Amino acid sequence: MNDEADFTRMFQEHYTPVLRYAWRRAGPADAADIAAEEPERSVR
Secondary structure, eight states, X not given: OOSHHHHHHHHHHHHHHHHHHXXXXXXXXXXXXXXXXXXXXXXX
């Protein structure tokens, strides 16, 4: 990831599938937080 545009594109591309997975695994209360944090973890 070299710039903000790349990160934004990756986030938008993967947010919904990650959200669905998190919803199934952790439930609706935590799914949005997990989905929002995952892209940050993946680029570290």
